[in-house]
Amino acid sequence: MRILRAANRAAVAWKNGGGVTREVCAVPEDGGFEFDWRLSIAEVRAGGPFSRFPGVDRKLAVVEGRMRLAIDNQKPVELGPTAPALAFTGDAQTLAEAVEPVVDVNLMTRRSRYRGALGRLNLDRGVVVGEPDAETIVLAMDPVAASDRDLAPLDAVWLEAGAMAAITPRRAAARILVAHIWPVPPPETD
Numbered sequence: 001m002r003i004l005r006a007a008n009r010a011a012v013a014w015k016n017g018g019g020v021t022r023e024v025c026a027v028p029e030d031g032g033f034e035f036d037w038r039l040s041i042a043e044v045r046a047g048g049p050f051s052r053f054p055g056v057d058r059k060l061a062v063v064e065g066r067m068r069l070a071i072d073n074q075k076p077v078e079l080g081p082t083a084p085a086l087a088f089t090g091d092a093q094t095l096a097e098a099v100e101p102v103v104d105v106n107l108m109t110r111r112s113r114y115r116g117a118l119g120r121l122n123l124d125r126g127v128v129v130g131e132p133d134a135e136t137i138v139l140a141m142d143p144v145a146a147s148d149r150d151l152a153p154l155d156a157v158w159l160e161a162g163a164m165a166a167i168t169p170r171r172a173a174a175r176i177l178v179a180h181i182w183p184v185p186p187p188e189t190d
Helices: none
Strands: 002-004 011-013 020-027 037-044 056-064 067-071 077-079 086-089 094-098 102-110 114-123 127-129 135-140 144-146 149-151 156-159 165-169 174-183
Touching: 002 020, 020 135, 020 156, 037 135, 056 077, 056 114, 056 174, 067 086, 102 114, 102 174, 114 165, 135 144, 149 156, 156 165
Parallel strands: none
Antiparallel strands: 002 156, 011 020, 020 037, 037 102, 056 086, 056 102, 067 077, 067 094, 114 174, 127 165, 135 156, 135 174, 144 149, 144 165
């Protein structure tokens, strides 16, 4: 179990140069845009096009504010702090409109190597997280404990496949985001 403190994250320029992202964790670590998977947090103050990431699948959850996303010229989808994470491809032409200033969490997985899931949990008591075949990252939105280690808002815990952790709210209730990343099995050969 690795604790990843929000205070230790450096701001990194977006691929399209239009803003900054703070990387929570990635494989390979320090791989820049050549990641197999990456979980990051971005602040969006103004609308504009998303960076394209060919061959990458994205899951995006808004944790503060509201935004509309138009993906490949389809009807815009509005996202806010209670909406489920939205899945779309990094190949898509994606245009964002910030209805209010936004903080979002973005899980990106290179589809030839990994698949991912990103979901919200509202806790009124403890829960055990982890998957036998997946990396698991818990991102705190409110103060929680991860196996008795305190996490402040936006701190995270990274569990290797097979590892488990008890996540407990430090107040009456707490919100967390949970990401799971599974390796894609290699193609079968004769």
